[in-house]
Amino acid sequence: MINRKTLGALVLLVLVMTAAAVWRLSHLFDWAHLPVGAGTRSGLYLFVPPLAMLLVIVVFQASGWLIAGPQEALEARRRWSAPVLIGSALILTVCTVIMIARSLGYGLGLNVSAVARAAVGIVGMLIIVQGNRVAKLPAVNSRISGVRPTPWQLSSTQRFVGWVCVGMGLSMLIAAALVPVPLMAPVIVTISFATMATIVWHSRKVLREASPHA
Amino acid sequence: MNLVFKALSDPTRRQILQLLRKKPMNAGTIAEHFPVAKSTLSAHFAILREADLIEASKSGTVITYMLKASVLEEALLAFAETVGIGIPKQQTIFRKAKAR
Numbered sequence: 001m002i003n004r005k006t007l008g009a010l011v012l013l014v015l016v017m018t019a020a021a022v023w024r025l026s027h028l029f030d031w032a033h034l035p036v037g038a039g040t041r042s043g044l045y046l047f048v049p050p051l052a053m054l055l056v057i058v059v060f061q062a063s064g065w066l067i068a069g070p071q072e073a074l075e076a077r078r079r080w081s082a083p084v085l086i087g088s089a090l091i092l093t094v095c096t097v098i099m100i101a102r103s104l105g106y107g108l109g110l111n112v113s114a115v116a117r118a119a120v121g122i123v124g125m126l127i128i129v130q131g132n133r134v135a136k137l138p139a140v141n142s143r144i145s146g147v148r149p150t151p152w153q154l155s156s157t158q159r160f161v162g163w164v165c166v167g168m169g170l171s172m173l174i175a176a177a178l179v180p181v182p183l184m185a186p187v188i189v190t191i192s193f194a195t196m197a198t199i200v201w202h203s204r205k206v207l208r209e210a211s212p213h214a
Numbered sequence: 215m216n217l218v219f220k221a222l223s224d225p226t227r228r229q230i231l232q233l234l235r236k237k238p239m240n241a242g243t244i245a246e247h248f249p250v251a252k253s254t255l256s257a258h259f260a261i262l263r264e265a266d267l268i269e270a271s272k273s274g275t276v277i278t279y280m281l282k283a284s285v286l287e288e289a290l291l292a293f294a295e296t297v298g299i300g301i302p303k304q305q306t307i308f309r310k311a312k313a314r
Contacts (some may be wrong), residue, residue: 135283135284151238152237155238155282159283161282162285
């Protein structure tokens with residue numbers, strides 16, 4: 001569920017990140033020792049951002065294969081997903097550039113914690129902006145599930161998803177400001193799983209309830 | 215956004231949105247809640263549709279309206295309702311006294 005232009009830009013950014021990682025590794029004496037500040041870490045660490053982005057692209061594309069609906073509805077969803085995907089890819093590219101620059105001895109004075117906090121904060125803001133618009137998206141149906149929700153059930157679920165996404169974004173902003181950097185990853189993973197679990201719980205609840213009629 | 219603010223500035227339109235938050239309704243059912251002419255109500259629906267706050271689906275002769283507000287718009291709706299935007303001053307004082 002990614003439009004062609006966005007997909008092209010994402011693939012390009014993944015290729016740039018991968019090429020930069022390969023180039024840096026080719027200049028290393030030992031792949032297991034990529035200089036990071038005072039210490040070293042595995043050079044394969046450079047492939048984490050492009051792989052993460054590739055995973056996100058696959059998940060979004062797969063979600064597009066699982067839904068069916070009018071062409072305009074699908075196109076609206078593709079347009080909706082574009083800013084989050086491009087924003088995330090740009091953040092990951094900047095992270096890769098910073099990692100490579102630091103391994104070459106540039107930007108060692110850079111406050112990495114501040115960069116990590118800023119990245120989480122920007123992603124949080126993107127989720128808030130996109131979550132706000134979820135209720136406006138035209139409804140689509142699942143291609144694999146036999147359940148056919150009513151327009152009201154779909155609309156109710158989308159409005160709830162919007163609120164939950166805004167909540168997730170706000171939680172990420174708070175985490176970016178207050179949570180210590182080493183705890184940031186587990187906190188964000190917990191927030192993400194809690195968000196998904198809440199959405200699944202609410203969808204099931206709505207589907208079980210009788211749809212109110214006018 | 216101007217259209218949204220215009221739509222939310224009227225208490226009748228806000229009440230329509232509050233009704234639609236609970237369930238989708240057809241024009242006739244919504245009209246039962248308001249002592250206004252159907253033509254006035256139609257004008258309200260037109261403004262709400264123009265602001266993309268509601269969605270209308272037609273089946274036969276019945277038009278069913280459904281809420282289509284974003285998170286920010288729902289928050290604005292709650293804010294306008296709390297502050298009492300568009301409600302005459304006397305009515306606001308009465309509402310506050312009633313709430314006490």
